[in-house]
Amino acid sequence: MATGIPRTSSRHASPCGDGNGSHTRGLDVTLVYEGKKTESEILATPPAHLERLWPKRNEELRENRFIFGENLRVLAALASDVSVRGHVRLIYIDPPYATKSVFQSRNQTHAYADILDGAHYLEFLRERLILLRELLASDGSIYVHIDDNMAFHVKIVMDEIFGRSNFRNWITRKKCNPKNYTRKTYGNVTDFILFYTKSNDYVWHRPVEPWTQVRASEEYQYAEPGTGRRFKKVPVHAPGVRNGETGKPWRGMNPPPGKHWQYPPRVLDEMDARGEIYWSPNGNPRRKIYLDQSDGVPVQNIWMGFRDAHNQNIHVTGYPTEKNPLLLRRIIEASSDQGDLILDCFSGSGTTLDVAHRLGRRWIGIDNSPEAIKRTLARFANGLEPMGDFVKNSVKARRLEMDEPTLPLLDLFHQSPPSESKNATHDPIRDFTLYTEKPYDSSLSEVVVEWEHFFKGELHCAPST
Numbered sequence: 001m002a003t004g005i006p007r008t009s010s011r012h013a014s015p016c017g018d019g020n021g022s023h024t025r026g027l028d029v030t031l032v033y034e035g036k037k038t039e040s041e042i043l044a045t046p047p048a049h050l051e052r053l054w055p056k057r058n059e060e061l062r063e064n065r066f067i068f069g070e071n072l073r074v075l076a077a078l079a080s081d082v083s084v085r086g087h088v089r090l091i092y093i094d095p096p097y098a099t100k101s102v103f104q105s106r107n108q109t110h111a112y113a114d115i116l117d118g119a120h121y122l123e124f125l126r127e128r129l130i131l132l133r134e135l136l137a138s139d140g141s142i143y144v145h146i147d148d149n150m151a152f153h154v155k156i157v158m159d160e161i162f163g164r165s166n167f168r169n170w171i172t173r174k175k176c177n178p179k180n181y182t183r184k185t186y187g188n189v190t191d192f193i194l195f196y197t198k199s200n201d202y203v204w205h206r207p208v209e210p211w212t213q214v215r216a217s218e219e220y221q222y223a224e225p226g227t228g229r230r231f232k233k234v235p236v237h238a239p240g241v242r243n244g245e246t247g248k249p250w251r252g253m254n255p256p257p258g259k260h261w262q263y264p265p266r267v268l269d270e271m272d273a274r275g276e277i278y279w280s281p282n283g284n285p286r287r288k289i290y291l292d293q294s295d296g297v298p299v300q301n302i303w304m305g306f307r308d309a310h311n312q313n314i315h316v317t318g319y320p321t322e323k324n325p326l327l328l329r330r331i332i333e334a335s336s337d338q339g340d341l342i343l344d345c346f347s348g349s350g351t352t353l354d355v356a357h358r359l360g361r362r363w364i365g366i367d368n369s370p371e372a373i374k375r376t377l378a379r380f381a382n383g384l385e386p387m388g389d390f391v392k393n394s395v396k397a398r399r400l401e402m403d404e405p406t407l408p409l410l411d412l413f414h415q416s417p418p419s420e421s422k423n424a425t426h427d428p429i430r431d432f433t434l435y436t437e438k439p440y441d442s443s444l445s446e447v448v449v450e451w452e453h454f455f456k457g458e459l460h461c462a463p464s465t
C-alpha cells in the first residue's frame with residue numbers, strides 16, 4: 001500500500017484552498033462545446049408559474065412540494081423563493097443518462113424518453129446543475145447518479161460549477177447481477193454517483209457497516225490476555241520527519257528514519273500505562289486498536305449492496321430505472337439531518353421523496369412525466385409491490401379474477417381499507433402539496449380525482465369509526 005506524505009504546507013496548498021485542488025494545479029480544465037451558454041444566460045431562465053392541484057386552493061397548504069413540470073423552469077422559480085434558495089441541504093439527482101432509449105413502466109405505459117446526447121445532453125444537465133447550485137445551502141451536498149456514457153464529461157462540468165476542491169467522491173455502485181454478455185467486452189454491472197459539496201464545511205455523518213464475524217476476526221486477529229478484548233496492531237509512527245516533540249526519542253528509541261511518532265513521548269507513556277501499546281518480542285512498540293471501540297466498518301467508495309430490483313420478490317413501483325430505496329437511505333443519512341430540506345428534480349417513481357419523508361426530512365420533488373407523477377402518488381398511497389406481481393398479472397386483472405369491481409379511472413389506488421389492503425403495514429404519505437407548471441394540459445386530472453377519492457375513502461375507514 002502507498003504511504004505518501006500529504007503536502008499541507010502553504011507552499012503546496014491548492015489555489016482552491018484544500019488538498020483536492022493540488023492535483024490539478026496549473027491545469028485549468030473546461031469543456032468547450034457547441035451551444036454552451038454563459039452562466040448569466042442560464043441564471044436568467046424564465047421561472048415556471050405553478051398552480052396547486054392538491055389539496056384544493058381553499059385547503060391548508062402542506063410544506064413538502066411535489067411538482068409536475070419541466071425542471072429547468074421550476075428550478076428557476078425555486079431560485080427566487082427565499083424559503084428554498086440557499087436552504088436545500090441535500091440534492092440527489094438521477095437524470096437521463098444519454099442512452100438514446102425510450103422507457104416504459106412495467107405495465108407498458110410510456111414513462112420518459114432519454115434521447116439527448118453529446119453537447120445537447122451535457123448542456124441540458126449543466127443548465128440544471130447551475131440552478132441547483134443556487135438552491136444548495138452553504139453546508140449542503142449534491143449527489144449526481146450517472147453511468148459510464150457521460151460520467152467523465154459530467155465530472156468536468158461539475159468541477160466547473162461546484163469547484164474541483166468541493167469534489168468528495170466518485171462512488172461506484174454495483175447496479176445489477178452479472179450479465180451473460182455475448183459482446184466482446186467485460187460485463188457492465190456498475191454505475192456511478194458523483195458527490196460534491198458546496199463548501200469545505202458540510203453536514204456529514206460517516207456511514208459505517210456492521211462488522212461481520214468473519215471480517216472482524218480477520219482484521220482484529222489478537223485477543224488481549226486477561227480481558228479477551230480483540231485488537232489489531234498498527235504502527236505507532238507515521239511518515240514524515242518532525243522537529244518538535246514527536247520527532248524526539250521515546251524510551252531511548254528514535255522514530256524510524258523518515259518517520260515521526262504519532263503522539264508526543266508523554267502521551268505514548270500514558271498509553272503504555274493503560275496497556276494500549278503492544279511490545280513485540282524484539283522490543284518494537286505497536287499501537288493496539290480494539291474492535292469494541294469501532295462503530296463499524298467505515299463505508300468506502302464502492303457500494304455493493306444496493307442493486308436495483310433484481311429478483312421477483314423485491315418491492316418496486318414498476319417505474320423504469322427506479323432506484324433502490326436503501327441507496328437513498330445511505331445518502332440521506334450521511335449528508336443531512338432530521339428536518340433538512342432534500343431536493344430531487346428528476347424524481348421518477350419518488351424514491352428520494354419517499355425515503356426522505358420516512359427519515360423525517362422535508363422534500364421537494366419535480367418530474368415532467370405524467371407516468372412518474374402517477375407512480376409516485378400510487379407509491380405514497382399503497383407503498384411498493386413485489387416485482388413478481390407485475391409479471392404475474394396487473395392489479396386490474398387480479399381484481400377481475402377475484403370478481404371485485406374495477407375502478408373507473410386509473411386503477412392505481414386500492415379502494416380497500418388499509419387493514420384489508422395487501423400492504424397493510426404501509427403508512428401512506430400525504431403531507432405534501434401537488435403543483436403543476438402552467439399552462440397545464442390536464443394530463444393528471446384523472447389521477448388527482450382518484451387520489452382525492454382514495455383519501456376520502458381512507459378517512460371513512462379510520463380505526464375509530
Ligand SMILES: C[S@@+](CC[C@H](N)C(=O)[O-])C[C@H]1O[C@@H](n2cnc3c(N)ncnc32)[C@H](O)[C@@H]1O
Binds near residue numbers: 372
Ligand atoms: C432515471 S429517471 C429517475 C428515476 C428515479 N431516481 C427513481 O428512483 O424512480 C429520470 C427521470 O427524470 C425525468 N425527467 C427527464 N427530463 C426532465 C425534465 N426536463 N424535467 C423534469 N423531469 C425530467 C423523467 O421523466 C424520469 O422520471
